Amino acid sequence: MENNGIEQILWDELQTLVTNERMESFRIKFLDMHPYDQALFFIEQPEEIRLRIYTYLSPEETADIMEHIDLDDIKPLFTEMDPRFAAMVIAEMATDDAVDILNELEKDVVVSLLTIMNDKNADEIRELLHYEEKTAGSIMTTEFVAIYQSKPVKDTMKYLKAEAPEAETIYYLYVIDEDKHLVGVVSLRDLIVAEGDIQIADLMSENVLSVSVAKNQEEVAQMIQDYDFMALPVVDFQNHLLGIITVDDILDVMEEEASKDYSKLAGVSDMDRPKDSALISAKKRLPWLVILLFLGILTASLIGQFERALEQVAVLAIFIPLIAGMAGNTGTQALAVAVRGLTTGDYGKQGKMKLMAREAITGLINGIVCGALITAIVYFWQDDFFLGLLVGLSIMSTLIIATLAGALVPIIMDRLNIDPAVASGPFITTINDIISILIYFGLATGFMQYLI
Amino acid sequence: MENNGIEQILWDELQTLVTNERMESFRIKFLDMHPYDQALFFIEQPEEIRLRIYTYLSPEETADIMEHIDLDDIKPLFTEMDPRFAAMVIAEMATDDAVDILNELEKDVVVSLLTIMNDKNADEIRELLHYEEKTAGSIMTTEFVAIYQSKPVKDTMKYLKAEAPEAETIYYLYVIDEDKHLVGVVSLRDLIVAEGDIQIADLMSENVLSVSVAKNQEEVAQMIQDYDFMALPVVDFQNHLLGIITVDDILDVMEEEASKDYSKLAGVSDMDRPKDSALISAKKRLPWLVILLFLGILTASLIGQFERALEQVAVLAIFIPLIAGMAGNTGTQALAVAVRGLTTGDYGKQGKMKLMAREAITGLINGIVCGALITAIVYFWQDDFFLGLLVGLSIMSTLIIATLAGALVPIIMDRLNIDPAVASGPFITTINDIISILIYFGLATGFMQYLI
Numbered sequence: 001m002e003n004n005g006i007e008q009i010l011w012d013e014l015q016t017l018v019t020n021e022r023m024e025s026f027r028i029k030f031l032d033m034h035p036y037d038q039a040l041f042f043i044e045q046p047e048e049i050r051l052r053i054y055t056y057l058s059p060e061e062t063a064d065i066m067e068h069i070d071l072d073d074i075k076p077l078f079t080e081m082d083p084r085f086a087a088m089v090i091a092e093m094a095t096d097d098a099v100d101i102l103n104e105l106e107k108d109v110v111v112s113l114l115t116i117m118n119d120k121n122a123d124e125i126r127e128l129l130h131y132e133e134k135t136a137g138s139i140m141t142t143e144f145v146a147i148y149q150s151k152p153v154k155d156t157m158k159y160l161k162a163e164a165p166e167a168e169t170i171y172y173l174y175v176i177d178e179d180k181h182l183v184g185v186v187s188l189r190d191l192i193v194a195e196g197d198i199q200i201a202d203l204m205s206e207n208v209l210s211v212s213v214a215k216n217q218e219e220v221a222q223m224i225q226d227y228d229f230m231a232l233p234v235v236d237f238q239n240h241l242l243g244i245i246t247v248d249d250i251l252d253v254m255e256e257e258a259s260k261d262y263s264k265l266a267g268v269s270d271m272d273r274p275k276d277s278a279l280i281s282a283k284k285r286l287p288w289l290v291i292l293l294f295l296g297i298l299t300a301s302l303i304g305q306f307e308r309a310l311e312q313v314a315v316l317a318i319f320i321p322l323i324a325g326m327a328g329n330t331g332t333q334a335l336a337v338a339v340r341g342l343t344t345g346d347y348g349k350q351g352k353m354k355l356m357a358r359e360a361i362t363g364l365i366n367g368i369v370c371g372a373l374i375t376a377i378v379y380f381w382q383d384d385f386f387l388g389l390l391v392g393l394s395i396m397s398t399l400i401i402a403t404l405a406g407a408l409v410p411i412i413m414d415r416l417n418i419d420p421a422v423a424s425g426p427f428i429t430t431i432n433d434i435i436s437i438l439i440y441f442g443l444a445t446g447f448m449q450y451l452i
Numbered sequence: 453m454e455n456n457g458i459e460q461i462l463w464d465e466l467q468t469l470v471t472n473e474r475m476e477s478f479r480i481k482f483l484d485m486h487p488y489d490q491a492l493f494f495i496e497q498p499e500e501i502r503l504r505i506y507t508y509l510s511p512e513e514t515a516d517i518m519e520h521i522d523l524d525d526i527k528p529l530f531t532e533m534d535p536r537f538a539a540m541v542i543a544e545m546a547t548d549d550a551v552d553i554l555n556e557l558e559k560d561v562v563v564s565l566l567t568i569m570n571d572k573n574a575d576e577i578r579e580l581l582h583y584e585e586k587t588a589g590s591i592m593t594t595e596f597v598a599i600y601q602s603k604p605v606k607d608t609m610k611y612l613k614a615e616a617p618e619a620e621t622i623y624y625l626y627v628i629d630e631d632k633h634l635v636g637v638v639s640l641r642d643l644i645v646a647e648g649d650i651q652i653a654d655l656m657s658e659n660v661l662s663v664s665v666a667k668n669q670e671e672v673a674q675m676i677q678d679y680d681f682m683a684l685p686v687v688d689f690q691n692h693l694l695g696i697i698t699v700d701d702i703l704d705v706m707e708e709e710a711s712k713d714y715s716k717l718a719g720v721s722d723m724d725r726p727k728d729s730a731l732i733s734a735k736k737r738l739p740w741l742v743i744l745l746f747l748g749i750l751t752a753s754l755i756g757q758f759e760r761a762l763e764q765v766a767v768l769a770i771f772i773p774l775i776a777g778m779a780g781n782t783g784t785q786a787l788a789v790a791v792r793g794l795t796t797g798d799y800g801k802q803g804k805m806k807l808m809a810r811e812a813i814t815g816l817i818n819g820i821v822c823g824a825l826i827t828a829i830v831y832f833w834q835d836d837f838f839l840g841l842l843v844g845l846s847i848m849s850t851l852i853i854a855t856l857a858g859a860l861v862p863i864i865m866d867r868l869n870i871d872p873a874v875a876s877g878p879f880i881t882t883i884n885d886i887i888s889i890l891i892y893f894g895l896a897t898g899f900m901q902y903l904i
Contacts, residue, residue: 032659033659034659034661034679036678036679036680068678068680157644160644161644161645164641164644164645165645170641171623171640188623188640189616189622192609192612192613192616193613193616193617207484207485207486209486224703225700225703225704225707226488226520227486227488228488228519228520228700230682230699230700247682247699247700247703248677248680248682248699250703251676251677251699251702251703251706252677254703254706254707254710255677255706255710258706258707258710258713258714259792261710261714262710262713262714262717262788262792263788265714265717265718265788265877266717266784266785266787266788266789266877267781267784267785268785268788268789276810277810278809278810278811278812278813278814278817279813279817281789281810281811281814282813282814282817282818282821285782285785285814285818286817286818286821286822288781288785289778289781289782289818289822289851290821290822290825292777292778292781293774293778293822293825293826293847296773296774296777296778297774297826297829297833299773299774299777300770300771300773300774301770301833303769303770303772303773304767304770307766307767307770310762310766310769311766314759314762314763314766314769315756315759316769317755317762317766317768317769317772318752318753318755318756318759319752320755320769320772320773321748321751321752321755321772321773321776321885321889322745322748322749322751322752324773324776324777325744325748325751325776325780325881325882325885326741326744326745326748328777328780328881329719329740329741329744329878329881330737330741332718332719332877332878333718333719333720333737333740335718336714336715336717336718336720337718337720337733340711340714340715357730358728358729358730358733359730359733360730361730361731361734362730362733362734362737365730365731365734365738366734366737366738366741369734369738369742370738370741370742370745373742373745374745374749377749381749381753395745399741425717425718425784425877426781426784429777429780429781430777433773433777437773
């Protein structure tokens, strides 16, 4: 049956049970749900009830819930828990999720949690904590099953049955030699259909792709998507197998990166969350607005240079927003296309020159069409051919230059090894505002004798 | 070893082998690569060489390549192939990929391909072709293994060994009753560690989530992401199991949806592709630019209403782009935040009222800060307190209203069951241009006696 989210009647039932401290009945109904739904219910409870629910659940059951709670909400939960219980919960989690959570907590809380934890778990987590954020190392898990190339299939299956409950995935098995070098891969599917006494070395594919522990997470995501992998092994520079990255981790990376690109285009440094207060929202957006305010003042002072022209021909002012707006729009279009192309790696080395050439022609075509259109409209509306020609020529030149600028900025950033997505929409819009006003008033000054 | 993409030396070697018609050596080197890399090489070849490569490969080997080629490039390939060979290639593909490709071809080509194909394959594909685009039905595959609840584990394992090569995934096995109703799920992991004579009914989890065949693909993607599923079963309205959706299909959906949202924010109806000509690019962007041109004329004619004020106080014109620009920027910020929140379902039912309230306060805070700042700057720059006050008050009121407008438009669209991502950046920017100019010149008219 279709079922996404918790039905109201079940929610109310759970609420009544936990309020009346009916532990046993609550556990049965609660644990019967998917951990994501458990998390949905749990996170809506007041602290008092949350503290009660911890006492109802084992560390393992609590860990399942915590793995499905948004990282932005996680900090108060691990602060309100008894530290011993918190350490046990973290020990029960997949190491990659545990590391994500510890990265959200205060440094001294992390140290004390790791001290309480047993040494083996704590060491595994400490090791992962060292990897730089947004690298393959920071998103990989160390809970994988590695098998030896020298063993036969039947021994490997026996080993697998013992290891399966601990591992993040057993559907792809990475094969190592005696020195833990990655040498191959076998799918569980192949293992199941193989004869028992075949050696793993004869069954495995030696053609195993892997990523370096320092590789950027966005490139890892692209690779998993291109090659349709379920999992990808992570190695150090000597090709020792360190961990694996599974496709579900990549879903989160893709959402994160898409959200980042989207925010930049809109000029929001960090996306607001539904629970943010207005003050936090304002704080996130104000820096952008203030920068743009100052750029706007620059634009204003530029127009100020042409105040005499404006005094002579006030009608010039009417078309300022139209011309600046068109420059901003066409620049944002070109920017978005270039950023998408560059971040998804669709452009090769020569591709960037081709892109610029295409944008130049695209700007020219759009410039001619829009320029001719506006010349005709202004001519009939204001009954002034030279004004029409001025606006039309301005739109045409503006569209060509703004389109090129929109594509050029991310390409230059990419060349300088800066993520082109940093080139934000409002920034390019303001640059193009300035360019368009210079063109418009420059042409107007030239046309002045025909306009007065 | 790290290895993403094909090394130049291997590429050159393949090129030489295929040019010299060294079929056997080419096959060995070529088929040793991952199908994604094979596709990279293949798509760069001229038609003449592609036709030669088809003759070197079996339909199955060709199908592997075709599954990794971008859908936008697929049409010429299936048009240049011999129709019989094309039909055999399609029959070898996973049904969901086959359907994606057929959706790209001309209707009469599809009909003739399906006629050549054997009946069983053709029927499976025909059935999937009926589902509406962007629904669960259109992205599911029908190649899955369903197991019966009444069978014991050992019989099921035997059945699995026979079925494994055909199925898209065998890592989650969906359990059906005699009437093919979906009744449970078992992971291969659980099956491997279970005793042989246990019945599937006793091993399976009855708590199986599924989606209806008509569900929107974006919601399916969100669900797989939230619940960390590797696969999700698709059922009809009577809960019969029809197919499965695997997580790798979801990666493509996520990329598609992210790209769509991003394009809309930039005012590009359909993202350009690297291979698009300038003419195609211009065609994709022109409709937006022309609409915005006409909206811009509306703005211009609005300012035209205030031409007398402009003639009296030419300095008023200086601040038009600043005020319109700030309105556009703050509106795009609010729009982006609201669209992200609404499409990821982060806001509940009451959440939208809360969002509007927060945006109002955010707009107020940003308005007061930016308004005070600009009042001071204009006062010192132009040595005119009233002009400063006019610009400051305009910025303040503009930011409040533009922020609200940015959030309100997507919320209204969502209420009307229109995808809020359709509310594009340029559209909201132009609306806010108009609002801001009305406010500015409205206030200027009121202040006029102090400005002259």
